[in-house]
Structures are given as structure tokens and as C-alpha cells.
């Protein structure tokens with residue numbers, strides 16, 4: 001499944017400072033790809049350092065917003081959100097500076 | 099030759115004398131300017147209220163705008179969507195800006211200019227030279243003075259007809275309720291996580307809308323909390339992030355225009371809420387990426403029923419707020435004092451003065467600078483070897499051979515070794531590096547206490563700091 005993944009707010013530093021990744025994610029025989037599956041895929045395939053800065057347990061760490069097609073994943077079922085071909089998923093760390 | 103030497107020293111003397119006089123004159127000018135601002139501020143309020151009573155009643159003046167106001171805000175009044183009603187709402191409103199830094203600077207300038215009736219400024223900090231590239235409300239003449247004083251003077255210089263209130267203190271649980279309750283709208287222009295939770299919670303307790311902005315590096319974020327059924331900060335971030343994820347501008351850098359853009363947008367959102375015009379950025383968040391010139395506006399969750407601050411069973415009363423320990427909750431300090439780590443025993447550390455002594459005595463040694471490469475490029479000590487902390491473990495063999503080279507160069511026999519010193523910007527990473535080096539067999543490694551900042555402060559005042 002073709003997806004566009006974007007990292008921001010400093011999270012891109014965990015994937016070699018590349019912000020936008022066009023990826024092809026293996027559905028592993030599942031009918032629908034869920035965010036739960038995508039997170040573990042990202043952790044294995046994109047995160048190159050300090051994985052604890054991206055995930056905590058089976059979800060993202062506190063302070064990270066997840067947006068599926070520009071919409072907070074809280075509104076689409078968080079880890080159970082299902083993804084379609086060409087979806088855009090954004091991971092963004094909240095900023096505190098000023 | 100000699101007469102030339104005498105001649106140039108005379109010129110140098112003259113230059114020094116003139117520079118001193120110039121500085122003195124500049125100081126006198128800035129004092130006079132401050133006095134002038136105060137006088138203008140007072141006269142401004144006097145003249146606007148001392149217009150002779152008119153014998154003719156003009157139509158349409160029931161909105162309460164004076165002729166001077168009509169002229170000053172005419173371009174607002176000409177906007178069909180804003181008009182007299184919008185301006186009149188604005189003039190009756192009060193807005194508190196917390197933080198007179200990179201975000202607060204443009205926010206305050208625009209809010210003062212646009213005619214907010216009462217504008218409050220909270221900050222405890224003083225203006226520093228390395229603030230000026232982004233904190234555009236402050237001028238060089240105010241370096242060393244309170245940011246609130248400087249910002250208030252700049253706002254009064256733009257608009258003497260509004261009320262500017264100075265709060266020269268840090269916002270804490272003990273004063274936040276009292277200060278914030280005096281305003282209709284709060285603008286969060288602070289720079290740290292505990293302040294963001296504190297301000298949001300206080301806005302929930304008091305029922306005030308919160309215009310929240312943040313900027314770091316080349317990115318910015320903006321949203322309106324606790325407004326029209328929208329979420330509060332805790333709805334979105336119920337658990338604080340790990341402290342390692344909370345970077346500061348003083349460590350990670352920030353491009354000056356980026357907080358400028360976000361601060362302007364904060365002024366815009368505050369103005370919209372105050373004048374009841376338009377659709378505020380509530381339930382949505384704006385994400386700004388300066389490097390790729392992209393702005394994304396995303397839909398965020400609404401108010402959470404389970405939110406500890408604003409949810410259905412929330413126990414966030416005034417009392418609870420006042421006793422809440424935000425520094426403990428977020429594991430980070432409300433003030434911006436940098437961390438002073440104490441990881442190593444005294445025997446594994448030397449002061450910058452001591453290091454200078456050892457260099458002067460010709461001691462055989464290698465100096466490792468563990469700052470990131472882009473820091474090293476700004477300035478470094480002579481002969482320092484740059485081994486960024488993140489690459490330390492991969493470069494142990496390079497360190498070994500540097501030590502061996504030094505021993506050969508100094509003609510040390512077997513049994514006597516070159517010393518190994520580690521330095522960084524402030525003396526935290528150097529301790530982490532020495533700790534790591536000890537574990538990897540470099541048992542004599544020592545860190546230089548306080549890093550390059552200490553070198554600049556105690557050894558060489560001409561060494562640049564940043």
C-alpha cells in the first residue's frame with residue numbers, strides 16, 4: 001500500500017532528518033492496514049535512532065500528534081484507524097519554544 | 099618607526115576617548131527617549147479626553163469612538179466584515195500576553211497598534227543581545243533592562259491611547275489566577291512545557307480563551323484552546339512529553355522570522371476572538387514549516403470528557419490549581435536557567451583556569467570537544483579535536499591514536515601518558531562523555547567544569563559566547 005509519511009517538530013531527526021517519506025507498506029496478509037500495524041512498521045523501517053523518542057509501549061510517546069489525512073487520529077479510532085492507498089500520515093512533536 | 103608608534107597610540111587614545119563619549123551620549127539619549135515616551139503617553143490620554151464638549155451631536159457616534167479613534171482606526175472601520183462594531187469590541191477588550199520574547203514581540207506590537215483597550219505583559223526576564231534577532235520589540239538601548247519595561251515602552255510609542263499594564267514577574271500558580279482574571283483573553287507566548295500546562299489550566303479554571311503559539315528551529319505551531327467547546331491543552335496532551343523532547347531555542351536555535359510569523363498569527367487570532375469577528379482557529383491547529391514554505395491546517399479532537407482539567411469529572415478548582423506542582427509534573431523548570439548536571443566525582447573534573455595553567459605548562463594532553471559539528475564551527479579552543487557526543491563510541495580509536503601522537507610529540511617514555519580532557523558548551527555533555535570514556539577504558543579522562551562558557555567567563559573574556 002502506497003502511503004506518504006511525514007515527520008515534524010523534531011521527529012524527523014529520528015529518521016535521518018528526512019521529513020517526507022513515500023513508502024510502500026506490506027499489508028502482511030491483513031485485509032485492512034491499521035495504524036497499529038503502521039506504527040510498528042515505521043519503528044522497524046524508518047526510525048534510525050532513539051526509538052523511545054517516537055514510541056512508548058505500542059503507541060506514540062506523549063507529546064506526539066498523529067494526523068491521518070490532516071485529521072487527529074483521536075477522531076478516527078487511534079491505533080484502530082484503518083488506512084487506504086495514498087493516505088497521508090503526519091507525526092508531529094509538540095513544540096514549546098518561543 | 100618610533101614616531102609612527104607614538105602617533106598610532108595617540109590615535110588609539112583619541113578613538114577610545116571618542117567611543118567613551120559616544121557611549122555616554124547614547125545612554126543620555128536613551129534615558130531622554132524613555133522620558134519622552136512617558137510624557138507622550140500621559141499627554142496622549144489627556145488630549146483625547148480633554149476635547150472641548152461639542153455643541154452639535156453628530157449622527158452615528160453612539161458607538162463611542164472619538165474623532166481621534168475614528169481617524170486612527172479608519173482602515174479597520176472601512177472593512178465591511180470588521181467595521182465599527184469590530185473596533186468597538188476590540189477597544190472594550192483586554193488581552194494578556196505571557197512572554198515578551200520571540201512570539202510576544204510581534205503579538206504585542208500588533209495588539210497595541212490595533213487598539214486593544216487594555217494590554218497586559220508578563221515576563222521576568224531581561225533583554226539580552228542574543229534575543230534581538232527575533233525579539234523585535236526590544237531595542238539595543240534596553241539590553242540589561244526588563245523585557246516588560248522595554249516592551250511596554252515600545253507599545254506606548256505606537257499607541258498612547260490604550261492602557262498598557264506591566265507585570266514584571268514570572269507567572270506562577272501563586273499569582274496566575276490574580277493576574278489572568280483581569281483579562282478577557284490570554285496569549286501564551288512562553289517557551290517551556292510547565293508554563294504551557296500552567297497557563298492552559300488557569301484559563302480553564304477562569305473560563306478564558308487561550309491563544310497558544312510555539313516556535314523552534316524552522317517550525318511553528320498555533321491553535322486556540324478552551325474556546326467555543328474546543329479542547330484545552332491537556333485534552334490534546336494529557337501526559338507531558340519526556341524532558342529530552344522539550345528543546346529550547348537557546349540549545350536548538352530558531353530562525354528569527356519563524357516565531358515572528360507565529361506571533362503575528364497569535365495577534366490575529368486574539369484580535370478575532372476579542373472583536374467577535376471571523377472563525378477562530380479552535381479545534382484546528384496550524385503547522386508551519388518555514389524550510390519547505392508549507393502551512394498545514396489540521397483538525398484536532400474536541401474537548402475530551404476525560405480531560406483532567408476541563409472534562410466532566412475534572413477536579414480542577416482554584417485551590418487545586420494553586421497547589422499543583424507544574425515543575426514536578428513536567429520534570430522541567432519554569433524558569434529558563436540551563437541544567438547544571440553533576441555526574442562525576444570532583445577528581446574527574448578540572449576548572450577552566452586549571453586547564454589554562456596546564457596548557458601554559460606544556461602538559462602533554464589531548465582536548466576533545468564533544469559539541470555537535472555546527473557548534474564547533476562557531477568557535478573552538480586551539481588544537482581541540484571535535485568528537486560529537488553522539489559519535490563518541492564510534493571514534494574511540496581516533497582518540498587513542500591522538501593520545502599516542504601527542505605522547506610521541508612530547509617525547510614521553512612508556513609509563514607516562516598524555517592527559518585527556520573533554521569540553522563542551524556548558525559542561526553537561528562533557529560529563530556524559532567522560533562517564534562514557536571511563537567505562538570504555540579511558541580512566542584518566544577529565545571534564546572541564548562549566549565548558550566554554552566558563553572559559554569565556556573565567557579565562558578569556560574575549561572568547562565568543564553564544
Ligand SMILES: [Zn+2]
Pocket residue numbers: 329330331332333334401402405406407408409
Ligand atoms: Zn481539557
